[in-house]
Amino acid sequence: MERFQVVRSVAVPFPKSNIDTDQILPARFLHLPRDADHGACLFRDLRYRPDGSEIEEFPLNRPVWRTGRIALCGDNFGCGSSRENAVWAMHGHGFRAVIAPSFGDIFAQNGLKNGLLPVRLLAGTVAMMIAQAETDPQGEVTVDLQAQTVTAADGSVHDFEIDPFARRCLLEGIDELAFTLGHDEEIAAFERRFGRENS
Amino acid sequence: MSAATPRTMFDKIWDRHRVLEREDGQTLLYVDCHLLHDGTAPAFEMLKARGVRLRAPERAFATPDHYMPTDTRVAADIPNPALREMVVSLERNAAAEGFTLFGLQDGRQGIVHVVGPEEGLSQPGMIIVCGDSHTSTHGALGALAFGIGMTEVAHVLATQCLWQRKPKTMRITVDGELGAGVTAKDVILHVIATIGTAGATGHVVEYAGSAVRGLTMEGRLTLCNMSIEAGARAGMVAPDETTFAYLAGRPRAPQGAEWDRAVGRWRDLRSDPGARFDAEVAIDAAEVAPTVTWGTSPQEAVPVHGCVPDPATAPGAERRAAMEEMLDYMGLEPGQRIEEIAVDRVFIGSCTNGRIEDLRAAATIARGRRVAAGVTAWVVPGSAPVKRQAEAEGLDRIFREAGFAWREAGCSMCIGTNGEIAAPGERVASTSNRNFRGRQGPGARTHLMSPAMAAAAAVTGRITDVRRLLGKTV
Known part of the structure; x- marks a missing residue:
């Protein structure tokens, strides 16, 4: 996994609540292999018309926001299907952090495992940051994982929480599997005990 | 002598599956049953890239459901080669890794969340996972069942375990009688409309009350299936005579003396009287319309x-x-x-x-x-x-x-x-x-x-x- 430390970028607002993973990555792209260009399919049906032309008012099509690496989202972002491909699409497009008041549980977990940092801030703070992005689209936001802070475009600083282990994995660019494989003996001991209890 | 703290059914299942605790409060849980479908190819790629094999292929069960057209049972008939590959690669991975496949010609194929209960794979007290958010379905049998992402699927294939932070609990009690023409589907749509699509986010839901007790196993499967549509990764119903009658004699259910011992254990799963839930919701069955x-x-x-x-x-x-x-x-x-x-x-x-x-x-x-x-x-x-x-x-x-x-x-x-x-x-x-x-x-x-x-x-x-x-x- 790519290391995550500090990301500074314009922030792209997606203010609606309950944006589900079917919107983030429509199901017809689910068969694409892991190394395909998932970023090109991000928000496909909100971003493009059926003929492939861009829908100008969609945030990702505004020139100033095309290269944004931070998303500002409404409540319950990434609800619905467990498809990790939705995270691959956000990451593939260039996003590294998603700031929202709340997330679909599975989406947030998938993000942590793929270098897409889900940041929970108070709804009022996110609403303020979205208003700032709409007033000054070029204003930059900073997400600092080491310090666990978000610096809004107006310079205000907001702390966020994250599981310490997930934070370490992101900071060091490692994944959980190597760690768990190192606990083989404990798992084997559990399996012996569990087998006896179930018979 | 003070009685032990009353536990919910969720607590009991969680406690029995703890392998390790991590200092940040996450728990390594052992997975009894891992269900796979034809969208799982990337997880196998992840394992191949690391040179890791399946830890417990006898605990993995697969069936093609997402990519197979429903006007044929022959994978070669799938015109789009990319979609065909999803189905074929599952067959290839099953052969290479030695897990059970309910294939297209085998007579047991179907939607993975229909097949699990039908085969008797999904049993009370189990932890069941699958790379699909509707894994919550299997909670109807009194299991803790939830959907996971692809990286987690690879993690379970490699270790048979999964790291989780303990979620909160919510009890949704539906009391009273359902009217004519009103089904479990109407109940769950009514519940979601009542609490909202994020109403149970971060929670495991236990469905209780006389209307839930009165549902058939199939109705309970429908109810638990849509828990994720209220934000809950898992929904569950305490096992009872309806559950045991449904499971008895199914191909993968315990048989003979083993069955009797299993039912004995399963009876103890229900939440203890006085067990505390983090949230409670009450629904009047009489108010549910189609x-x-x-x-x-x-x-x-x-x-x-x-x-x-x-x-x-x-x-x-x-x-x-x-x-x-x-x-x-x-x-x-x-x-x-x-x-x-x-x-x-x-x-x-x-x-x-x-x-x-x-x-x-x-x-x-x-x-x-x-x-x-x-x-x-x-x-x-x-x-x-x-x-x-x-x-x-x-x-x-x-x-x-x-x-x-x-x-x-x-x-x-x-x-x-x-x-x-x-x-x-x-x-x-x-x-x-x-x-x-x-x-x-x-x-x-x-x-x-x-x-x-x-x-x-x-x-x-x-x-x-x-x-x-x-x-x-x-």
């Missing part, structure tokens, strides 16, 4: 005898804008009567409502009637065994004579990854679980409802209160 969604989130559900809501009555500007956008996408007018909405297609099936009881309920309505002119109606059994059972009961004949298409088992139009989708603008009465924008194809408009209600829509050509066709007073 329920239909009008918008593009499962929470946008109303009684079938009601009307499309008016954005002018919304509590705030954001909600008003969201409602207007949904009405625009759905092609509906504020205040329009739900029963005036004409449909183009009907889809009866999915892991929510593709079981034999669902097909029986739909056939009761279809019997002796005809699918309305201009409506395309499909029945897609949830599994090959469901299909055989329905044919043995003559349900296929009832459907065919009424003008429904009778198809092979799979996910089909619930998600459309196999290419079976509605056209832009088409309106679908669907027994599936999600009415998201584009879920059944770009521009397609989905109304979620029960199987009997979907059959009623098929034969009348518009959304119809099924109680009218049952001869009940509305």
Whole structure:
């Protein structure tokens, strides 16, 4: 996994609540292999018309926001299907952090495992940051994982929480599997005990 | 002597599966049963890239459901090579890694969440995971079952374990009697409309109360299936005589003396009297009507005898804008009567409502009637065994004579990854679980409802209160 430390970028607002993973990555792209260009399919049906032309008012099509690496989202972002491909699409497009008041549980977990940092801030703070992005689209936001802070475009600083282990994995660019494989003996001991209890 | 702290069923299952605790408060849980489907290819790629094999192939069970067209059982018939590869790679991985595959020709194939309970794989007290959010279905048997992402699937394949932070618990109690024509699907749509699509986020839900006790196993599977549509990764029902009667004699259920010991253990799973839940919700069963969604989130559900809501009555500007956008996408007018909405297609099936009881309920309505002119109606059994059972009961004949298409088992139009989708603008009465924008194809408009209600829509050509066709007073 790519290391995550500090990301500074314009922030792209997606203010609606309950944006589900079917919107983030429509199901017809689910068969694409892991190394395909998932970023090109991000928000496909909100971003493009059926003929492939861009829908100008969609945030990702505004020139100033095309290269944004931070998303500002409404409540319950990434609800619905467990498809990790939705995270691959956000990451593939260039996003590294998603700031929202709340997330679909599975989406947030998938993000942590793929270098897409889900940041929970108070709804009022996110609403303020979205208003700032709409007033000054070029204003930059900073997400600092080491310090666990978000610096809004107006310079205000907001702390966020994250599981310490997930934070370490992101900071060091490692994944959980190597760690768990190192606990083989404990798992084997559990399996012996569990087998006896179930018979 | 002080009694031990009362525990919920969830606590008991969690405690029994703890392998390790990490200093940050996460727990390594052991997984009893890992279900796989034909969307799992990337997880196997992840393992290959690291040179890791399956830790416990005897705990992994697979069946193709997402990518297989429902008009054939031959993978070579899939015209799109990329989709064909999804099905074929599952067969290849099963052969290479030695896990059980219920393949296309094997007679047990179907939607993974129909197959698990049907085979007796899903049992009380288990932890069951699958790379699919509707894994919550299996909680109906008294298991802790939840959907996971692809990286987590690879982690479980490699270690048979998963790191989790303990979620909160919510009890949803549905007391009273369900009215005529009201099913588990209506209950869960009503619950989601009541608590919202994020109402149970971060929680595991236990469904309780006399109306839940009174549901058949199949109804409970429908109920737990849509827990994720309220944000809960898992929903569960305490095992009881209904559960044991359902499981007894199933191929993978314990047999003989082992069965008796297992039932003894399972009886102790129910939440202790006085066990504390982080949240409680009470629903009056008598208030649940046949329920239909009008918008593009499962929470946008109303009684079938009601009307499309008016954005002018919304509590705030954001909600008003969201409602207007949904009405625009759905092609509906504020205040329009739900029963005036004409449909183009009907889809009866999915892991929510593709079981034999669902097909029986739909056939009761279809019997002796005809699918309305201009409506395309499909029945897609949830599994090959469901299909055989329905044919043995003559349900296929009832459907065919009424003008429904009778198809092979799979996910089909619930998600459309196999290419079976509605056209832009088409309106679908669907027994599936999600009415998201584009879920059944770009521009397609989905109304979620029960199987009997979907059959009623098929034969009348518009959304119809099924109680009218049952001869009940509305």
